[in-house]
Amino acid sequence: xxxxxxxxxxxxxxxxxxxxxxxxxxxxxxxxxxxxxxxxxxxxxxxxxxxxxxxxxxxxxxxxxxxxxxxxxxxxxxxxxxxxxxxxxxxxxxxxxxxxxxxxxxxxxxx
Amino acid sequence: xxxxxxxxxxxxxxxxxxxxxxxxxxxxxxxxxxxxxxxxxxxxxxxxxxxxxxxxxxxxxxxxxxxxxxxxxxxxxxxxxxxxxxxxxxxxxxxxxxxxxxxxxxxxxxxxxxx
Numbered sequence: 001x002x003x004x005x006x007x008x009x010x011x012x013x014x015x016x017x018x019x020x021x022x023x024x025x026x027x028x029x030x031x032x033x034x035x036x037x038x039x040x041x042x043x044x045x046x047x048x049x050x051x052x053x054x055x056x057x058x059x060x061x062x063x064x065x066x067x068x069x070x071x072x073x074x075x076x077x078x079x080x081x082x083x084x085x086x087x088x089x090x091x092x093x094x095x096x097x098x099x100x101x102x103x104x105x106x107x108x109x110x111x
Numbered sequence: 112x113x114x115x116x117x118x119x120x121x122x123x124x125x126x127x128x129x130x131x132x133x134x135x136x137x138x139x140x141x142x143x144x145x146x147x148x149x150x151x152x153x154x155x156x157x158x159x160x161x162x163x164x165x166x167x168x169x170x171x172x173x174x175x176x177x178x179x180x181x182x183x184x185x186x187x188x189x190x191x192x193x194x195x196x197x198x199x200x201x202x203x204x205x206x207x208x209x210x211x212x213x214x215x216x217x218x219x220x221x222x223x224x225x226x
Contacts (some may be wrong), residue, residue, distance in 0.1 A: 003152075034214050043202055044154065045218040088153060090215075093170075098144045098167070100213060103153035 004091050006102035014110050016096040019076040023089030024072070032092040033065055035074045037085045038104065044088055048074060049076050079109045115218035116185075123224045124193050132188040132221045136205030143186045144215060145178060149202045160186060170211050193225045 003026040013019040021035075032051055035111075036044035048054045050063040050072065062075040076083055086104040093100070114134040124130050126184050134141050141162050146154040156170040158182035171178065175193075180186040189196055204215035 027223040032214075043219050046214045046216065049214050063123075090154075097157040098159050098170075099147070099154075100156065 001039050002030075002091070002093060002100045004089055005103040006089050006105045008103055009106040010108050011105055012108045012110055013032060013079050015079055016083060017079055019079045019083065019107055019109070021074040021076075021087050021089075021107065023072045023074075023102055023107075024070055024075045025072070025089075025100075027091065027093045027100075028067075028070065030067075030070075030091045030093045033063070033072045034090040034092075034099065035061075035072075036088040036090060036101075038088055039085045044110075051055075081109045081111050083107060084109045115203055115205050115216055117201075117218035117221050119221060120219060121222050121224070123226060126194055127192050130190040130193050130197070130223055130225075132190075132201050132203075132223070133185045134188070134203030134205075134218060135185040136203075137207075137216055140205035140207050140216075142206045142208065143180050144204045144206075145186075146202045146204065146217075147187050148202060150199075150218075151157055154202065157188070190223075193223075195225045198223055198225045 005024045035048040038044045048063040050065045056063045060077045064073045086106050088104045089102040090099040143160045146156040148154050158171045158178045159167040175191045177189045198222045202220045204217045206213040
């Protein structure tokens, strides 16, 4: 069974610091990796996608992928209180099913 | 704004009633996915559909749940004889092509409460 693991947190980070969110996955044939942000009571919002090993940067966000270690991470630079949310890691594999989501990491940015 | 549209936003049903959740994908998207989210839990895949076809329903409970995506009209997730354990947020997502290469765009969800 495909699994995506995340530390549920809460992860507390001071405003302006770097928030580091981590995710591991079990299916070696996984090909696509996504980070979603979900505010309480709202729907998941896609913030990053990454498909190949290495780093991908978009504004204050950097996604990092290491397929050999089956590890994907999200860095948020210059953290803002508005970044406080649950961050969901999602993985798509070679099978016929949809994205597999982790349970999410609850991030709190302290002003 | 032609995003994924779900309705109703909130649905209250008594035990034993039927719940019908509707999802209109982004215009031009032919792939629809349904996910369920329990409080403090992640999103659980339920079913993946293309127009008029169920591609993968491995996450769908074997009884009481069904889904369709007709040639015309929205995708429907139907829950018969609801029980309290069905209370959750149900999210629909769509993509223009195969899920492996394209990210999913979610609707605002339907929050089902079974009393």
